[in-house]
Amino acid sequence: MMEDNVIIKLQNISKKFEDDVILDNINLSIKDKEFMTFLGPSGCGKTTTLRIIAGFLESDSGQVLFEGKDINNLPPHKRQVNTIFQRYALFPHLNVYDNIAFGLRIKKMKEKDISKKVHEMLELVNLKGFQKRNIASLSGGQQQRVAIARALAVEPRVLLLDEPLGALDLKLRKDMQVELKNIQKRMGITFIYVTHDQQEALSMSDTIVVMNDGKIQQIGTPIDIYNEPKNAFVADFIGESNILDGVMLNDFKAKFSGAVFQCLDKGFAVNESVDIVVRPEDVDVVPVEEGTISGVITSNTFKGVHFEMIVDIDNFKWMIETTDYYPVGTRIGIQIEPDAIHVMKKSEYSGMYGDYSSFSDEIEHLSDITEEEE
Amino acid sequence: MAKKSLSKKLIASPYLVWAGIFIIVPLVIVVYYSFFDANGNFTLEYVSEMGKYKDVMLNSIWLGFIATVISLVLAYPLAYIMARSTANVQRTMMMLVMLPMWMNLLIRTYSMMILMQDTGIINSFLERIGLDSVHMINTQGAVVLGMVYNYIPYMILPLYSIMAKMDHNLIEAAEDLGANKVTVFKNIILPLSLPGIASGFTMVFVPSVSTFYISKKLGGNTFSLIGDVIEMQFKSANNYNLGASLSLVLMVLIIICMMVMNRFTGEDDDGGVLI
Numbered sequence: 050m051m052e053d054n055v056i057i058k059l060q061n062i063s064k065k066f067e068d069d070v071i072l073d074n075i076n077l078s079i080k081d082k083e084f085m086t087f088l089g090p091s092g093c094g095k096t097t098t099l100r101i102i103a104g105f106l107e108s109d110s111g112q113v114l115f116e117g118k119d120i121n122n123l124p125p126h127k128r129q130v131n132t133i134f135q136r137y138a139l140f141p142h143l144n145v146y147d148n149i150a151f152g153l154r155i156k157k158m159k160e161k162d163i164s165k166k167v168h169e170m171l172e173l174v175n176l177k178g179f180q181k182r183n184i185a186s187l188s189g190g191q192q193q194r195v196a197i198a199r200a201l202a203v204e205p206r207v208l209l210l211d212e213p214l215g216a217l218d219l220k221l222r223k224d225m226q227v228e229l230k231n232i233q234k235r236m237g238i239t240f241i242y243v244t245h246d247q248q249e250a251l252s253m254s255d256t257i258v259v260m261n262d263g264k265i266q267q268i269g270t271p272i273d274i275y276n277e278p279k280n281a282f283v284a285d286f287i288g289e290s291n292i293l294d295g296v297m298l299n300d301f302k303a304k305f306s307g308a309v310f311q312c313l314d315k316g317f318a319v320n321e322s323v324d325i326v327v328r329p330e331d332v333d334v335v336p337v338e339e340g341t342i343s344g345v346i347t348s349n350t351f352k353g354v355h356f357e358m359i360v361d362i363d364n365f366k367w368m369i370e371t372t373d374y375y376p377v378g379t380r381i382g383i384q385i386e387p388d389a390i391h392v393m394k395k396s397e398y399s400g401m402y403g404d405y406s407s408f409s410d411e412i413e414h415l416s417d418i419t420e421e422e423e
Numbered sequence: 424m425a426k427k428s429l430s431k432k433l434i435a436s437p438y439l440v441w442a443g444i445f446i447i448v449p450l451v452i453v454v455y456y457s458f459f460d461a462n463g464n465f466t467l468e469y470v471s472e473m474g475k476y477k478d479v480m481l482n483s484i485w486l487g488f489i490a491t492v493i494s495l496v497l498a499y500p501l502a503y504i505m506a507r508s509t510a511n512v513q514r515t516m517m518m519l520v521m522l523p524m525w526m527n528l529l530i531r532t533y534s535m536m537i538l539m540q541d542t543g544i545i546n547s548f549l550e551r552i553g554l555d556s557v558h559m560i561n562t563q564g565a566v567v568l569g570m571v572y573n574y575i576p577y578m579i580l581p582l583y584s585i586m587a588k589m590d591h592n593l594i595e596a597a598e599d600l601g602a603n604k605v606t607v608f609k610n611i612i613l614p615l616s617l618p619g620i621a622s623g624f625t626m627v628f629v630p631s632v633s634t635f636y637i638s639k640k641l642g643g644n645t646f647s648l649i650g651d652v653i654e655m656q657f658k659s660a661n662n663y664n665l666g667a668s669l670s671l672v673l674m675v676l677i678i679i680c681m682m683v684m685n686r687f688t689g690e691d692d693d694g695g696v697l698i
Contacts, residue, residue, distance in 0.1 A: 105595055124599040132599045138592035142614045150599035151610075203600055 055117075056081040056207060056239055057102060057130075062111035064097055071097045072108070073234075073263040079207075079241060080256075084233050086242045088250040089260035090286065095243045098260075099209050102241065103132050131205035133213045137196040139184045145171075145195050146180035152203035168197035173232065190221045195233065207239040214249065226253055247287045251275065259283050280396035284326040291332075291367045292402050295325040295392070303392055306363050308341045310385055314392035324393040329357070329368040331389030334375070342380020349377050359405050366404040469668035476652055476669060483649040484676065486563060487632035490570035494578040495620065495626045497571070502582035502619075503612075506589070513587075520579050528573060532640045535569050536560065539641070561643030569637040570627075577626035585619030586612075595697030624684055629677055649673055 057079040065071040072094045079085050100106040102113060104125035112119050120128060131152075139148050149170055153163045173175055174194035184192065193213060200208055210229075214222045230253050232242045244250055250257050251271040251354065259266040259274060260284075267279040278284035281292050295305035300315035305325045314398035317323060337343045344362030351357075356372045375381060460466045473480075505516045523531060538544050539559040546556035559565050584609070589612070597607045635650030647655075649669065656666030 103595075103599060105598075125595070126601045126603055132596070134592045134596060136590070136592060138590060138596035140593060140596075140611060151597070151602075155601040155606060199600070355459075 054080045054114065057241075058114040058117075059098070059102075060112045060114065062098070062101060062113070062140070063109045064094075064101065064106070064108050066225055071185055072101075075111070075263075077258065077265065077268070079239060082204075082239055083138050083255045084230065084240045084242065084253060085258065086244060086250040086254040087258050087260055088244060088247060088286075089257040089266075090245055093260040095245075095260050096211055098356060099211055099241065099243050101415055102207075103130055103209050104128050117351040129205055130207040130209055131194075131200040131203060133196050133200055133208065133210040135211045135213070135215060137192045139192055139195055139199070141184050142167075143184070144180070145176070145182045145184065145187070145345060148184065148195055149180075149199045149202050151199065156203065157390065158268050166202055166240060167198075170202045173201065173235075174198045176230075180243075189216055193217065193225065197229075201232070201236060205238065208233075210242045212243055212245070214244075222249075229253065239306045251287070259286065261286070277391060278326060278393065280393055280398050281324050281326075281402055282396070282398040284324075284393065285389075285398075285402040289329050291327045291329065291365075292405070293325040293327070293365065294400070295323050297321045297323050297392060301387075303390060305363065310341065310390055311387040312390040312392060313387050314348050314390070317392070317394075322395055324395060324399050325366075326391040326393060327389060329370040330355070331385065331388070332367070332369045333384040334369065334371050334373065334383050335382040337380055341384055343380055343382045345380050346377050349375065366406040368405045447480075453667045453670050455663050457671045458668075461666065469664045470672070472665055473668065473672055476649065479647060479652055480649050480673070480676070482646070483632050484680070486567055486648065487570065487628050487634075490567045490574070490631045491624055491628040493567065493571050494575045495623065498575055498578040498582055498623065499616075499620075502579050502586050505579075505583050505691075506586035517583075520576050523572075524576050529636065530571060531573055532637055535565075535572060536640055539565055539568075560641060561645050563642065563646065565641040566638050566648070569641040570631040570634065573637060574627040574630055577630075578623035580620040581626065582616065585622075586617050589615055607674035621685055625681055628680065628684075632677060633673060 052139050054197055055078045059075050059079075059149065061078040062072055062075040063070070075098060077095075077098075087098060097106060101108050104120075106125060107121070112121055114120070117128065138272050140151065143151070146167055149167045150163045153166055158166070167180060168177075171179060176191065176194050176198065179187075179191070179195075184195070187195065193216075196213075213229075214225050217225060226249060229240070229242075242250075242253065251274075254271055257271055257274050258268050258269065261282050267274060267283045269277070274283065275287055277285060278290075284290045284292055293305045296302050297317035297320070298304050298309065299319060300317075301312055301315070303312045303323070303325060319339050327338065333418070342362055344367065345362040346358050347361050348359045352370075355372050356374055358369045358375065360367045360369050360381065360383075366384075369383075426642055457469055458467070460468070500517075505513055508516065516590070536543070540546070541556065541558060541560065543560070545559070549556050559568075593611055593615070594607055597611045601608065622633045632648075633650045633653075635648065635654045638646075638648040638651055653666050656662045656669065660666075
């Protein structure tokens with residue numbers, strides 16, 4: 050029955066709220082001790098999936114298996130999973146010690162053992178000496194640590210984290226990412242992490258599950274997801290990408306932007322319509338006469354490490370990153386190496402993302418802030 | 424800074440004037456009448472007369488306490504259900520709770536009389552369906568019922584407001600950590616709603632203890648509460664000094680009761696506590 054190493058298995062999970070389909074036939078195997086991230090925009094169903102695993106929500110159909118056993122009807126307090134809530138959900142009437150001891154007292158542990166465990170946990174999250182502190186007197190980062198200590202104290206097999214770093218500022222968030230990853234390794238338990246922040250997902254996860262519209266779009270390692278996106282949605286959501294309409298002339302030969310390029314993809318039908326992904330950092334800028342194609346720079350923004358240019362090639366605005374400066378209005382030649390071209394089958398998302406003509410950092414930034422599920 | 428506090432004072436001044444004339448001055452008059460006789464000499468005579476009314480006083484506090492506890496027991500689950508309902512249901516339930524408060528206390532009490540009389544609506548109904556009628560009016564039970572009926576919205580509202588504010592994630596977090604429903608209630612919901620309990624307790628207990636109208640209409644002349652005694656001193660016995668001293672002692676007793684209550688519920692919690 051049980052597959053190798055699989056701790057949680059979701060089988061045909063579907064969920065509707067009234068008439069909205071939130072989850073549409075989710076199938077997923079989560080391995081023991083892995084750091085898995087559910088990544089997707091708000092409303093994609095990632096938090097709902099997490100809550101179904103935790104037991105706060107019941108799916109309309111399908112099963113949740115824990116080590117091969119159906120736990121659909123098991124209430125949250127009997128599941129070996131614990132949750133870190135988005136807003137920590139620390140008990141405001143209890144101090145740090147009593148918050149962390151909460152689950153242990155329910156287990157009827159001896160006060161001596163509880164005290165030992167609480168101190169161990171406080172040390173784990175770098176909050177030694179905080180046990181008497183009031184919850185309200187802690188900073189956001191400290192509250193987050195207490196929440197982690199409280200959840201880990203009861204020794205769950207799986208820790209569920211629902212956008213746990215969403216409320217922290219950037220610097221603290223980066224530190225906590227490293228720390229969470231370390232804690233996961235040290236404790237040797239499974240983390241299931243929900244986020245809409247692709248950077249976070251890429252840097253922390255063993256496996257990323259990209260979700261949208263209640264469906265799993267792609268499952269893979271961060272490198273797979275970035276380099277081999279399965280469809281236009283994944284390519285657009287993870288990192289920056291130029292997504293172009295193209296035709297596979299033959300194996301290893303793709304035509305787009307009015308030119309034919311060598312690529313490493315094969316197995317498509319002759320002259321099949323496809324989506325082509327080229328990452329901005331994979332484009333080589335060359336003199337016009339040496340380029341396979343050429344275009345005019347319409348904007349250029351200095352980003353520190355590189356320049357971010359928007360280049361009009363055949364009326365399609367590309368994003369291209371270079372370390373050399375070219376003034377706006379210059380015509381440049383473009384070359385793309387075969388391994389920088391990624392070919393995807395057409396999907397329901399084809400043509401939805403367009404080019405970079407309306408791109409603005411500000412809008413990108415705003416959408417990041419407002420993305421918050423439910 | 425100084426300017427700001429001045430404008431603040433100005434904004435508060437209408438109420439300060441109001442409070443001065445209708446709260447502070449009367450309180451001073453009550454204290455004066457309690458300790459000074461008609462000739463303006465200091466005396467403890469009136470306060471020491473208290474002994475005679477000890478039983479009435481204790482009975483009033485006891486009935487007020489029972490009414491408050493009944494209100495709490497009825498209101499707590501209702502407030503909980505309200506706070507967990509959808510917005511529409513919450514609005515409707517809130518309307519139903521507030522509706523009786525739109526009517527005058529006297530009218531509400533009269534309607535209770537009509538319901539509970541020996542030949543009233545309840546008894547007619549009981550006889551109609553072949554049961555014996557029950558004597559309700561002019562009993563202590565009727566008075567307690569009247570207090571509960573009149574003051575229960577003041578219990579529901581603070582409880583509801585504190586429970587609506589309660590973060591549902593806290594309940595889920597507790598369940599997540601292994602707590603069953605009973606533990607969640609005992610360790611999370613109850614302690615977090617204590618400020619609401621304290622506030623509702625105050626708002627029901629204080630008017631219940633000092634009521635005179637409810638006891639007069641629903642209790643008849645079979646017994647009196649301290650409110651009735653005080654009213655009598657002013658209106659028929661014309662003994663303002665005794666009335667004032669009884670009021671003073673009652674106020675002190677209520678303050679002591681509230682202090683005990685607040686100690687019991689933990690006075691440091693945020694929000695909800697009115698007194």
